[in-house]
Amino acid sequence: MAKNYRKGQFVKVKVTGIQPYGAFVKTPDNQEGLIHISEVMNDYVHDVNQFLSKGQIVKAKILSVDKHGKLNLTLKENEYFKSEERKRDRRSVLEQIRETEKYGFxxxxxxxxxWIEEAKKYLKDK
Structure with missing residues (x-):
C-alpha cells in the first residue's frame, strides 16, 4: 500500500535515473518522483551528474504531489547540498571556468x- 505523501515532508529517496533536466527517484514504497535540476541547489547546476548518481540515496523535501501521486522534490534544504553550495562559493574563478566554460575570447x-563582481565580493568579505 502506497504511503500518503504531503507537501513539506522530508523523505529519503533513491536515484533511479539521471537526465539533463533532473534526477528520477523512488521512495522505499516505490512512489516515483523527480528532482528537477533547478532544485539541486540555489547555485547554477550545469550537470546533475556532478551531485547525484544512480543508486544514491538522499533526503529530499516534497514540493508537491501531482494527481497521479508523482512527487516533485527539492534538495535545497538538505544540509549536505547546502554545504556543497557554500564550498562552490569559495572556489576560485579558474576552477569555475574549468568546470563549466569553454575556453575562448x-x-x-x-x-x-x-568575475569582477565575484572578486569584489570576495575581497569585501575578507
Whole structure:
C-alpha cells in the first residue's frame, strides 16, 4: 500500500535515473518522483551528474504531489547540498571556468563582468 505523501515532508529517496533536466527517484514504497535540476541547489547546476548518481540515496523535501501521486522534490534544504553550495562559493574563478566554460575570447569577454563582481565580493568579505 502506497504511503500518503504531503507537501513539506522530508523523505529519503533513491536515484533511479539521471537526465539533463533532473534526477528520477523512488521512495522505499516505490512512489516515483523527480528532482528537477533547478532544485539541486540555489547555485547554477550545469550537470546533475556532478551531485547525484544512480543508486544514491538522499533526503529530499516534497514540493508537491501531482494527481497521479508523482512527487516533485527539492534538495535545497538538505544540509549536505547546502554545504556543497557554500564550498562552490569559495572556489576560485579558474576552477569555475574549468568546470563549466569553454575556453575562448568570446566566453571570457562575456564572463569578465561577472568575475569582477565575484572578486569584489570576495575581497569585501575578507
Amino acid at each position: 568570446e566566453s571570457i569577454r562575456q564572463k569578465m563582468p561577472e
